[in-house]
Amino acid sequence: MGIIEIKNVTKEFRVLNRREGLKGSIKDLFSRNYKTVRAVDNVSMTIEQGEIVGYLGPNGAGKSTTIKMMTGVLEPTSGEILTNGIIPYENRARNAQEIGVVFGQRSQLWWALPLVESFKILKDIYQISDENYDGMIKLYSSLVDIEPLLHKPVRQMSLGQRTLSDILAAFLHDPKIVFLDEPTIGLDVSMKSKIRTLIQALNREKNTTVILTTHDMGDVDALCRRIVIIDKGKMLYDNDIEHLKSFFGSYRTLKIRTGGELKEQAESIKKELPDFPVTADDEWISVLVDEEKSKVIDVLGQLQKSHKIKDMQLEEISTEEVIKKIYEEGVA
Amino acid sequence: MKRKSLRFYLRIYFRILAQDLKSKMSYRADFIISTIGMIFTNIAGFVSFWILFRNFPSINGWGYYEMLFLYGFSLVAITPVQCLFDNNWSLRMAVYSGDFIKYCFRPINIFFYYQSEVFDIKGLGQLAFGLGTLIYSWTKIGLGFTPLILLKMTVFLITASLVMIAMQNAAAATCFWIMNSFYVLDLVTRFKDYAKYPITIFSPVFRFIFTFLMPIAFIAYYPSLVILRPDEVPLLSWLSPFIGAFFFWLSYKFWMHGALKYNGTGS
Amino acid sequence: MKLKKYLTLTKAGIMESLQFRLGTFVMAVGNLLYLIVVYYLWKAIYASAGSDTVNGMTFSDTLIYLVLATALFNFMEMYTVWEMGRSIQSGKIVLELLKPMKYRNYLFWTYSGQFVTNFFFTFLPTFIVVAIVTHGAVHMGLNLLFFIISVIMAISLNYSINFLVGTICVYTESIWGINIMKQVIVLLLSGATIPLAFFPEPFRTITHYLPFQSIYNAPLSILLNAHPEPEELMVTLGTQLLWCIGMAVLSKLFWKVSLRQITVNGG
Numbered sequence: 018m019g020i021i022e023i024k025n026v027t028k029e030f031r032v033l034n035r036r037e038g039l040k041g042s043i044k045d046l047f048s049r050n051y052k053t054v055r056a057v058d059n060v061s062m063t064i065e066q067g068e069i070v071g072y073l074g075p076n077g078a079g080k081s082t083t084i085k086m087m088t089g090v091l092e093p094t095s096g097e098i099l100t101n102g103i104i105p106y107e108n109r110a111r112n113a114q115e116i117g118v119v120f121g122q123r124s125q126l127w128w129a130l131p132l133v134e135s136f137k138i139l140k141d142i143y144q145i146s147d148e149n150y151d152g153m154i155k156l157y158s159s160l161v162d163i164e165p166l167l168h169k170p171v172r173q174m175s176l177g178q179r180t181l182s183d184i185l186a187a188f189l190h191d192p193k194i195v196f197l198d199e200p201t202i203g204l205d206v207s208m209k210s211k212i213r214t215l216i217q218a219l220n221r222e223k224n225t226t227v228i229l230t231t232h233d234m235g236d237v238d239a240l241c242r243r244i245v246i247i248d249k250g251k252m253l254y255d256n257d258i259e260h261l262k263s264f265f266g267s268y269r270t271l272k273i274r275t276g277g278e279l280k281e282q283a284e285s286i287k288k289e290l291p292d293f294p295v296t297a298d299d300e301w302i303s304v305l306v307d308e309e310k311s312k313v314i315d316v317l318g319q320l321q322k323s324h325k326i327k328d329m330q331l332e333e334i335s336t337e338e339v340i341k342k343i344y345e346e347g348v349a
Numbered sequence: 350m351k352r353k354s355l356r357f358y359l360r361i362y363f364r365i366l367a368q369d370l371k372s373k374m375s376y377r378a379d380f381i382i383s384t385i386g387m388i389f390t391n392i393a394g395f396v397s398f399w400i401l402f403r404n405f406p407s408i409n410g411w412g413y414y415e416m417l418f419l420y421g422f423s424l425v426a427i428t429p430v431q432c433l434f435d436n437n438w439s440l441r442m443a444v445y446s447g448d449f450i451k452y453c454f455r456p457i458n459i460f461f462y463y464q465s466e467v468f469d470i471k472g473l474g475q476l477a478f479g480l481g482t483l484i485y486s487w488t489k490i491g492l493g494f495t496p497l498i499l500l501k502m503t504v505f506l507i508t509a510s511l512v513m514i515a516m517q518n519a520a521a522a523t524c525f526w527i528m529n530s531f532y533v534l535d536l537v538t539r540f541k542d543y544a545k546y547p548i549t550i551f552s553p554v555f556r557f558i559f560t561f562l563m564p565i566a567f568i569a570y571y572p573s574l575v576i577l578r579p580d581e582v583p584l585l586s587w588l589s590p591f592i593g594a595f596f597f598w599l600s601y602k603f604w605m606h607g608a609l610k611y612n613g614t615g616s
Numbered sequence: 617m618k619l620k621k622y623l624t625l626t627k628a629g630i631m632e633s634l635q636f637r638l639g640t641f642v643m644a645v646g647n648l649l650y651l652i653v654v655y656y657l658w659k660a661i662y663a664s665a666g667s668d669t670v671n672g673m674t675f676s677d678t679l680i681y682l683v684l685a686t687a688l689f690n691f692m693e694m695y696t697v698w699e700m701g702r703s704i705q706s707g708k709i710v711l712e713l714l715k716p717m718k719y720r721n722y723l724f725w726t727y728s729g730q731f732v733t734n735f736f737f738t739f740l741p742t743f744i745v746v747a748i749v750t751h752g753a754v755h756m757g758l759n760l761l762f763f764i765i766s767v768i769m770a771i772s773l774n775y776s777i778n779f780l781v782g783t784i785c786v787y788t789e790s791i792w793g794i795n796i797m798k799q800v801i802v803l804l805l806s807g808a809t810i811p812l813a814f815f816p817e818p819f820r821t822i823t824h825y826l827p828f829q830s831i832y833n834a835p836l837s838i839l840l841n842a843h844p845e846p847e848e849l850m851v852t853l854g855t856q857l858l859w860c861i862g863m864a865v866l867s868k869l870f871w872k873v874s875l876r877q878i879t880v881n882g883g
Contacts, residue, residue, distance in 0.1 A: 085450075088453070089453075109609075111456065113454055113456035114456035118454045120450060123448055123450070123451060127372070128372070129372035129375050130368055130371060130372060134371070138361075141361050141364050142361055142455055143456065376790075378789070378790060379788065379790035379793065380790075382790035382794065383792055383793035383796075384793075385797065386793035386795075386796040386800075389797050389800050390796055393801070393803075393804045396804065397810055400810055400814055400815055400819075403816065404671065404814060405661055406664075407664055408660050408664045409664065527642070532642055533642050533646070536646035536650070540649075540653075543653045546657055550659070551653075551656045552656065555652060555653075563649070
């Protein structure tokens with residue numbers, strides 16, 4: 018049995034339909050109509066101890082709702098959830114002992130105090146033995162430069178330091194599962210990589226299961242072997258990331274640089290190749306080619322007739338593009 | 350997992366409470382200004398009382414010092430709610446912003462965890478003010494300091510505190526359902542100012558309301574009767590410790606019900 | 617169209633406050649209960665006094681005065697100090713300063729929508745109930761017109777005082793402390809909790825030289841006095857006007873000076 022078992026879980030919310038305008042506000046005062054929104058729709062999955070799972074989906078797809086159900090904050094409308102073999106919403110406190118959570122950008126640390134004070138409170142709350150606590154701090158200092166953080170009040174930390182501290186705090190009681198909700202949002206490149214390395218190391222050292230939601234495919238590439246994709250409450254995909262890419266393996270991106278003004282060139286290429294998605298950034302014009310339908314070399318040949326190609330690159334499809342395609346078109 | 354012991358909770362309580370005091374130390378100017386504000390409030394309350402009853406020797410058969418006793422009693426009785434349950438005032442914002450969810454992720458009781466986070470030292474000034482008033486009126490009435498009366502006093506002060514705490518918990522918890530619960534909390538706070546008047550001034554209908562529905566009569570009136578009018582104590586006074594405990598339990602259940610129903614806003 | 621942009625804010629404010637249906641309801645019920653407490657308390661006080669008139673005011677005078685003072689308070693209270701304090705502390709103030717109107721006006725007109733809803737939901741119903749219950753103790757004549765003029769000046773003066781106190785939040789983080797001091801002083805010295813007529817002599821004279829009595833005492837005494845001496849009326853309204861102008865100038869100046877503090881330190 019997996020550490021997390023989710024079977025046919027559905028969650029519905031009742032939301033108020035607000036009417037528009039001043040008249041609508043007055044009407045709302047006397048009568049209200051509600052509608053039922055299905056945030057999570059018949060989702061099932063099994064997660065094994067020690068996995069790092071990327072839980073992906075566009076905004077409002079139902080990711081947070083699923084996580085809130087797994088942490089015991091929300092009760093599912095129907096279906097079953099078991100974490101560590103217990104039903105989370107019936108045993109919220111018992112479940113909480115075995116999980117760690119970093120939720121969005123909301124720090125769970127004590128704002129005005131140095132980090133070490135927060136750690137001490139958490140040590141008491143989770144009843145961590147001195148031995149385990151010291152072991153954990155030792156582990157932390159081998160992974161990151163923790164000393165300067167420990168004695169700094171949280172409110173004086175940079176966003177990156179705070180996120181790092183929040184992650185350390187979530188792992189402190191050696192939980193079986195850690196939920197990370199967009200841990201790298203708003204961070205610079207070096208901090209992102211630092212945090213990814215930390216998560217990976219903690220997962221390896223402690224065999225902690227990590228459920229990661231993110232919009233940053235760099236996180237996914239660096240950390241997850243398995244991804245689950247959800248949209249409008251429905252599960253779209255649950256498998257290896259490699260498997261996913263093989264779905265779209267026949268896609269290649271042809272990147273070219275031409276003479277003349279880039280935007281104009283891109284527009285004219287768009288007209289010439291109506292069947293291919295064409296995009297442009299500051300340097301390159303990209304054409305997405307499905308090799309089952311047409312050959313890259315043919316496309317290139319056609320382009321060469323009307324444009325002077327200065328430089329070109331051929332790229333495998335990136336995770337980012339795969340995910341984007343899934344959000345837009347679903348799994349073929 | 351084993352059930353958590355009282356000792357565990359006490360330890361956590363003082364640990365978290367100590368962090369709050371440490372945090373407050375880092376905002377010293379705020380602390381001083383708030384304390385002055387609190388003293389102002391108490392002085393103004395006392396001045397209003399004095400202006401009002403200076404004109405009238407007695408109200409409804411209650412003399413000046415007896416009224417003063419009720420006043421002091423109610424001040425002392427609202428100290429615990431002021432000191433220990435002040436975080437109720439921030440509940441609305443925590444729920445509104447979604448920050449409340451952090452309390453749901455810890456393996457301890459949510460209500461306990463939430464309330465332990467703030468200790469309002471300003472309340473101690475109020476306690477001193479209340480005790481002063483109480484002792485002054487006590488000696489003026491000539492009640493005497495016997496162990497029995499002190500025991501009664503302690504029990505009934507705790508009773509009154511429980512009722513006050515219950516009312517505030519319930520009022521704060523409304524924020525789990527309605528948006529601007531500030532008005533509810535504000536209203537209850539204003540009501541406690543009226544707790545210091547003898548309930549006999551009201552008509553029977555409102556006596557019932559203020560006894561059972563909005564139990565402000567238990568904050569000062571019923572408990573004080575035991576001390577002030579030992580010969581004519583109604584049954585409700587003797588029952589008030591149990592009623593206080595019951596109201597507290599009820600408000601706790603209500604608060605927790607709201608907290609568990611809460612599911613965080615946004616994504 | 618200058619007026620139009622202000623009225624848009626008013627309309628948005630009305631819509632926003634209507635969104636909170638339950639809150640509005642709770643507020644209305646709460647106020648009613650609160651007024652009932654006031655009613656019984658003063659009834660008991662007058663019954664104990666043994667005479668119909670105390671300090672020149674009859675029971676119904678006092679009642680109308682206090683009930684309408686509460687209604688006026690609910691109508692005029694804008695929580696400006698809180699709003700400004702939060703805005704300054706969070707740095708949101710910088711965005712608000714970018715709005716194409718003066719911050720002082722922006723804040724006022726954002727609230728004006730609540731004036732409208734509060735007027736219809738709390739003040740008007742209270743006024744009508746009071747007028748009916750007291751069987752014409754409220755004189756319906758020219759005094760109503762003067763009352764309205766006086767209330768408008770009271771709103772302006774109250775806002776200036778609030779704005780002045782709110783500006784202090786540029787210098788300190790203690791919003792609660794600052795606000796409670798203001799509230800306590802204004803409510804007591806303006807006669808909102810106890811009519812100024814009940815104040816003992818030296819106090820009463822002092823309050824007449826302070827701006828606060830122009831907020832509650834002035835409009836209410838104008839309303840209650842069915843046949844005022846023209847001279848007396850002019851003095852009351854004139855004093856109000858002077859305070860209005862004085863405080864508006866003072867609060868604007870203080871804001872102007874303090875604004876430099878924000879722009880220099882970046883809020």
